[in-house]
Amino acid sequence: MSSLITHDMSLVADIRRRTAAANRNNVSRTAAYLAFYREHPEVHWALLAHLVSRNSGWSMTDLRGEWLPRLMDEQDIRAFFWFLERSNWLIFHDAYAQLLLFAEMKRTGTDLTPLLARLGVSRFMQPVWREFLAEQDSVRLTRALIVNEQQYIEQRVVRKPFAREQVFANLAFLAQSVLSLNQVLLPYKAHPADRRLSVVGIAVHNFPSVRQRISVGKTLYRLLFADARRHEAIVRWAARIPHTGSRSDYWPHLFSPKPHGEAAENVYRPRIDGADLQPGRPKLYSPALSAVWPDVEHAPADGVDWYRDEKWQEALEDEEDLPTLDSEAYLRSLRLVEEGLEWITALT
Secondary structure, X not given: OHHHHHHHHHHHHHHHHHHHHHOOOHHHHHHHHHHHHHHOOOOHHHHHHHHHHHHHHHHHHHOOOOOHHHOOOHHHHHHHHHHXXXXXXXXXXXXXXXXXXXXXXXXXXXXXXOHHHHOOOOOOOHHHHXXXXXXXXXXXXXXXXXXXXXXXXXXXXXXXXXXXXXHHOOHHHHHHHHOOOOEEEEEEOOOOOOOOOEEEEEEOOOOOOHHHHHHHHHXXXXXXXXXXXXXXXXXXXXHHOOOOOOHHHOOOOOEEOOOOOOOOOOOOOOOEEOOEEOOOOOOEEOOOHHHHOOOOOOOOOOOOOOOOOHHHHHHHOOOOOOOOEOHHHHHHHXXXXXXXXXXXXXXX
């Protein structure tokens, strides 16, 4: 019994160490999710998390990119980065530890779910992982992880006074939504001969609502796995293109990680014409994460177990079908961003 306890303590410590090492920044988290999925493809959530984490990185670099610095002052920019980074860090801290424990259970054929509590995982997840070991129900596990991780950040970030007062109540947050910079995109090549990637995704509205965030996650999951050919194309792209945080990762014909060197005009002049740049105009600046944001030392994950109401079990049964967007809709949103910026900068 003593040796078993010692082994369990050693395993928990090792999982915490490996999780912390991979949780260095958005780029390292995103890579870790994909590596895990490629080794354990039955855990669908890991691929979904990889792609959502890519989008989080793009949102982080937008704060230093072509458009948002024209709308936000430095204090607001740093507040938004903290919000995105803290949420990204917390989800990885909680979920990746679960993934590593599953990998050990798979390797040894041993039910180690009692150790989830020692890792600080909600009791909501413990029966779900036990069921997954027995039944391999990837859909139910994915929905459970979507619910759990959104609840995990609800009390630790979303409901914090700083987020309410400095992020959600800020005019720039409203402007970001109006200017359609809040999409989550899944890039893929629709046909092998295509020169450019297509995207499919969803626009995120009413982020402070945990139910809405869960609906977004479940809709993205459906988009990711419902079409086998598209799913395979998304995986191929993700495996081929390392995540840098720059939007040039998926559309290098419009975005560049290098500053174009032109002096910023007082009034913004749109550059996108149809699906391309206007002739002679520079690409839109979208920097790599490492070029604009340093690694962050995080405070420990505080808070108590969120699971108090069995009504959340219902979320494991139902699909979600929120409105989605395609490449044409995304291009329209980018053109609207430019038109909105032109209008705003002309007024200031």
